[in-house]
Amino acid sequence: MSSDEEIVRLIEALIEAPEFRDLDRGLSETTLFDVLDIAFKEHTHSRMLGWLLNPSESHGLGATIVRRFLYAASKLARSQRIDFDGNGLPITPLQAETYSFSELIIHSEYCLSPERRLDLLLYSEREGWLCVIENKILSDEGEEQTTDYYSEMLDKFPVAKFPSRLFVYLTPEGSRPKSRHFIPMKYSAVESMLCSDSESASTFGRSAIQEYVRCLRRRVVEQDRLQDICWKLYRNHRSAIDTIIRYGNVNLLAITIAERVLQSLRDERQFIIADRHIEWIQSPPKPSVWIAIRPAHWSKEYRAFYGIVLETQGTTEIATVGIRSDYDKRFKELFLKMAPEHSAMLELIRFESRDLGDLERAAEKGATAMLARIKESFHLLEEVVRRWDEEPVGGDV
Numbered sequence: 001m002s003s004d005e006e007i008v009r010l011i012e013a014l015i016e017a018p019e020f021r022d023l024d025r026g027l028s029e030t031t032l033f034d035v036l037d038i039a040f041k042e043h044t045h046s047r048m049l050g051w052l053l054n055p056s057e058s059h060g061l062g063a064t065i066v067r068r069f070l071y072a073a074s075k076l077a078r079s080q081r082i083d084f085d086g087n088g089l090p091i092t093p094l095q096a097e098t099y100s101f102s103e104l105i106i107h108s109e110y111c112l113s114p115e116r117r118l119d120l121l122l123y124s125e126r127e128g129w130l131c132v133i134e135n136k137i138l139s140d141e142g143e144e145q146t147t148d149y150y151s152e153m154l155d156k157f158p159v160a161k162f163p164s165r166l167f168v169y170l171t172p173e174g175s176r177p178k179s180r181h182f183i184p185m186k187y188s189a190v191e192s193m194l195c196s197d198s199e200s201a202s203t204f205g206r207s208a209i210q211e212y213v214r215c216l217r218r219r220v221v222e223q224d225r226l227q228d229i230c231w232k233l234y235r236n237h238r239s240a241i242d243t244i245i246r247y248g249n250v251n252l253l254a255i256t257i258a259e260r261v262l263q264s265l266r267d268e269r270q271f272i273i274a275d276r277h278i279e280w281i282q283s284p285p286k287p288s289v290w291i292a293i294r295p296a297h298w299s300k301e302y303r304a305f306y307g308i309v310l311e312t313q314g315t316t317e318i319a320t321v322g323i324r325s326d327y328d329k330r331f332k333e334l335f336l337k338m339a340p341e342h343s344a345m346l347e348l349i350r351f352e353s354r355d356l357g358d359l360e361r362a363a364e365k366g367a368t369a370m371l372a373r374i375k376e377s378f379h380l381l382e383e384v385v386r387r388w389d390e391e392p393v394g395g396d397v
Contacts, residue, residue, distance in 0.1 A: 033219070102126075145178070150179050150182070153167075166183065171185075194209050309348070
């Protein structure tokens with residue numbers, strides 16, 4: 001079996017693996033939070049939790065969620081024997097069930113100091129309790145973050161006024177915080193309480209909660225499961241995955257444009273730049289790299305050329321074509337000094353390919369535009385390079 005046939009066989013085995021299909025289903029389901037690119041932003045989850053925990057908000061659940069949250073957190077505090085060293089006592093499950101929440105205050109991004117902001121703060125001065133929620137999705141705790149929060153809350157919210165309190169560290173995995181006064185809590189607990197109570201919500205509240213639960217399941221709660229699937233896939237199909245990464249992590253639009261341009265430039269019948277040897281210089285892979293096309297007889301000292309800059313946003317490939325120089329400011333000053341009427345030639349032209357079916361159209365338009373730019377500007381560009389040393393402008397190279 002040839003190496004190409006072996007690669008095809010390995011990739012087919014990957015596609016047919018049950019774990020691969022599970023992963024594809026999980027990642028392909030899009031939620032509104034994904035569309036808005038906020039599924040992994042901690043501030044988004046804090047605002048959503050603040051809305052859900054507020055009895056007066058439009059979800060229509062009243063105090064149900066805040067009561068369930070405090071009840072679950074207080075049970076965790078009791079099971080973990082949270083102790084505040086004489087500075088108040090943890091809220092108990094019985095207290096959580098008996099609070100009225102009639103004068104509940106909720107702050108998102110509560111400012112303790114210029115450097116410190118609590119994700120969520122809930123308190124009732126009349127009932128004498130408070131709850132701090134520090135929320136983490138992808139990041140870890142900052143240096144002494146929970147320890148500082150606990151100390152600063154003792155100063156700003158004295159125990160005499162708020163004898164009952166809870167400090168919750170909410171993460172996808174239930175990670176343990178640095179402060180022993182904080183309770184580690186999993187996001188799955190939030191998902192569970194939302195699922196059990198959402199049926200009695202308002203029409204808007206039910207839709208919002210269902211979408212948030214989908215986001216939690218697909219992007220937050222199931223991270224451990226997804227990690228397990230990916231771990232198995234990589235170890236069972238490593239060669240196939242490495243091959244896909246090696247050959248698939250390219251900007252095919254830019255490469256196709258460059259190949260078509262080079263083919264045309266080397267075709268003597270097209271007579272675009274006769275008697276010039278053309279070479280293709282490709283920069284090392286970066287988020288944005290240039291594929292350079294320039295006459296080989298130009299001195300290596302000069303780096304003015306036609307180029308294609310690469311960029312990828314999700315599944316969309318982007319190629320921007322035009323004239324480029326390593327010394328942009330100096331080169332442009334000289335170019336505009338010599339031919340101000342041709343300033344439009346320095347503008348870059350952008351093309352996009354959203355999928356494989358769109359590639360042919362975008363590549364054809366990109367190659368046509370680049371060849372037109374070369375025809376229009378090549379001799380002028382040569383003159384700019386020739387005068388480079390004769391008319392230095394813009395400072396040292």
